[in-house]
Amino acid sequence: MGGAKDLIIRVGGEGGEGIISSGDMVAQAAVRSGLEVLTFKTFPAEIKGGYAMYQTRFSHDKILSEGSGFDVMCAFNQEALNVNIPLLNEGNVLIYDYPGGDIAEEQNIPGVTCYPVPMSKLAKEDIGTYRAKNMVALGAISELFAISIDSIRQIIDLKFGRKGKEVVDINNRGLDAGIAHVKNNLKKTDPYEMDPGKPSSDVMVISGNEAIGLGALLAGVEFFSAYPITPATEIANFLSRHLPKFNGTLVQAEDEIASLANVIGASYGGAKSMTATSGPGLSLMQELIGMATMMEVPVVIADVQRGGPSTGLPTKHEQSDLFLAAHGCHGDGSKVVLSPEGVEDCIYMTVEAFNIAEKYQVPVLILSDGSLGFRTNSIKVPDPSKIKTVAREKYSASGDGSLFQRYQHTGSGVSPMSIPGQTGGCYISTGLEHAESSAPKYTSDNRTAMIDKRFHKLDDLEDFFQETEADNQDGAQLGLIAWGSTIGTVREAVALAREAGYKVSALYPKLVWPLPLKALESFGSKHSKILIPEINKQAQLARIIQSETDIKPISYNIYGGMPFSPDMIVEKIKEVI
Known part of the structure; x- marks a missing residue:
């Protein structure tokens, strides 16, 4: 933008200063201007305090990742300045709170355009409230980089209108103060501007968590139960607002175990059912996942991964639940694990999760992650008429008085399901091994046949x-080979590597358990080296692939709570080649 392919603006400061809300407004204004937008945010687990950061990437082209680095940094305080000064490159822009904040010195960094804006001082002295500081910063950013002021004002009205005219006026005055300071005191010397695109009425801005909720609605979810847990709670929040509109039921359970028990019961009763959690909750659910497997009941579980083990990093990013998702239950249990690549993919992978659960009568887990869950992205509004859904195979009474064989051996391994109260369809389903009739049965021949059935x-x-x-x-x-939200970063890195003259291929599996063996073996046979970047210590997908195929992968692992950047992947490609 302004001659560049895209523009990346980062805002950093203390949690509670309005970092996230101001970043959201910039992103929404860009979408209203017809631009593609992808955001990345990170913040501490505490309610207030600690370093928070919001990054927005704008482009006229499709955006695959949050990018490498940033073009513009707006520092609300000294901590944000300290964190980001080492990351500033020649040609970058720094906006910082000076004078009047806790940044003690005027900044003069070679090669970097520095704009001092007294955000704290203007908020306290001109607006009369420190809480307007983020709006002062937003006004300065909007004026410097040609972000539509009218769009920002419309967003302020929508966001704060229900709180009353006084609140709207305070935010607008903060915005005006930032604009006026730039006009009257600063001379723009950087090249960056937000060049508007063509606004479209069929574009929406949605987060990864909200997209999972939307996908569930499009799939026909009828029952949802969950216990709040970071970073997955927004899925429940979204469905609490919208599921009742479709005559669905939402229950906040007393814990994660109860939430999955509710979901199993609802599915047993014939309803498409789902829960959402993160790693600690998924750990608690393992026995009931095994029960759903044994009962052959369709359930969908969204796991928005975070850094573990234990409480770990509740608000940070990791891809470390794959072992747990694939192998967590005791015994031999069949289940399916999917992992979406981006926000839009969260919608359609959730639909597919329901389709697989219903078709095969198995638990299906969706592995998202904290980065993807909190990320917002501009996407095309889904067309419900093009969504294909699958319903479970239903029992139909034969009329000859024969006993319903709930777990009848069929050619496909899938047996028809009845619902409670259905004529001729009565059965009892427990966690015990059972005969075709559902009655407990423990013989060796039956045990072997039933395990084979559930896997077949x-x-x-x-x-x-x-x-x-x-x-x-x-x-x-x-x-x-990349999975989950790392796929977008790898797509961008592959394109950059090819532009630099390197020959490189890529495989993007969305099915991560059981593995898509035919696709993996075919891909592996065409390449002498296979590189698998993952955000976990144990190289979880790489180890599973190595155990199931002839591929001997090279692992590239980071696990510091942040995602890969395209530049990191490109440098690793150069090293491995």
């Missing part, structure tokens, strides 16, 4: 769920 029904899953994308390049010896 997933034999054609890779053919049913064809969402493993291969991006092969002729002559490439190196292939990358």
